Amino acid sequence: MNTLTRAHLAEAIYSQVGLSRNESSALLESVLEQIGRALEAGDPVKIAAFGTFLVRQKGQRVGRNPKTGVEVPILPRKVLSFRPSQVLRARINGEQGGEDADGAA
Amino acid sequence: MTKSELIALLAAENPHLRQPDIELIVATIFDEITAALARGDRVELRGFGAFSAKRRDARTGRNPRTGAAVPVAGKAVPYFKPGKELRERVNGGPPAAAAPVRRPARIASKVA
Numbered sequence: 110m111n112t113l114t115r116a117h118l119a120e121a122i123y124s125q126v127g128l129s130r131n132e133s134s135a136l137l138e139s140v141l142e143q144i145g146r147a148l149e150a151g152d153p154v155k156i157a158a159f160g161t162f163l164v165r166q167k168g169q170r171v172g173r174n175p176k177t178g179v180e181v182p183i184l185p186r187k188v189l190s191f192r193p194s195q196v197l198r199a200r201i202n203g204e205q206g207g208e209d210a211d212g213a214a
Numbered sequence: 215m216t217k218s219e220l221i222a223l224l225a226a227e228n229p230h231l232r233q234p235d236i237e238l239i240v241a242t243i244f245d246e247i248t249a250a251l252a253r254g255d256r257v258e259l260r261g262f263g264a265f266s267a268k269r270r271d272a273r274t275g276r277n278p279r280t281g282a283a284v285p286v287a288g289k290a291v292p293y294f295k296p297g298k299e300l301r302e303r304v305n306g307g308p309p310a311a312a313a314p315v316r317r318p319a320r321i322a323s324k325v326a
Contacts, residue, residue, distance in 0.1 A: 110254055110255055110256060111250075111253075111255040111256075112255065112256050112257070112258050113246070113247075113250045113255055113256070113257040113258070114257075114258055114259070114260075115259055115260070117246070117250075117257075118242075118243055118246050118247075118257075118259075121242050121243075121246045122239050122242050122243070125238060125239075125242045126235050126238050126239055126242065128231075128235075128239075133239075136224070136228070136236075136239050137239075137243060139224055139227060139228070140220070140224065140239070140240060140243055141259060141261075141262045143215075143220055143223050143224065144215075144220070144262075145262065145300055145303060147215040148300070148303070148304050149303045149304060152215050153215070154215045154216075154220070155215070155216045155217070156216075156217045156220075156244055157216070157217050158244070159244045159247075159248065160292070160294075162294075164304050186305050187304050187305045187306070188296075188301070188304070188305070189263075189296040189300060189301060189304045191292075191293075191294035191296075193291070193292035193294075197248055197251075197292050198291065198292060200248050200251075200252055201248070201251045201252045201267050201290050201291075201292055202289050202290055203252065
């Protein structure tokens, strides 16, 4: 199993769009930054045919240190979750997955 | 925010680029991630998060209405693990001294 990084994605932009390598990686960074900014504001990010990133509010609950058994309160917090779209689910299983049949991701 | 809103924001940030190019950039990013997951690869974007495909074994499910046993084939499920930086940003900054980490004291005399 290989791991792709920013460099691979920037390279793909470079060869697909014909921007310079520098600008390709800057644009990749802008995309990630805009997504991060929206999520930071609590705004869900919906990418058709890919999935939805959304922020969920979690309430306080009692946790336990698994090593010592000591109860510790887990404070209310916001967590990020990703819901893959049906198209993405189908594609990673080698199915075609209707190009436009995505609707609600 | 939707994909088209994302494209509009990027277009405003990059007036020297044509809109179709920005659309292609955004499509390329998500297509590359999708293709990597389909190959069984993972995509790790430090500070943002990592995408991977988790394997689910075949199992016997049940039709909840009739109770009949139905074989469910094994499949791969996309998974996203948010990176530390993004996790903290979403939660309103780094945790306020939840667990203070002791760092070994710097040995200043070693630095010339």
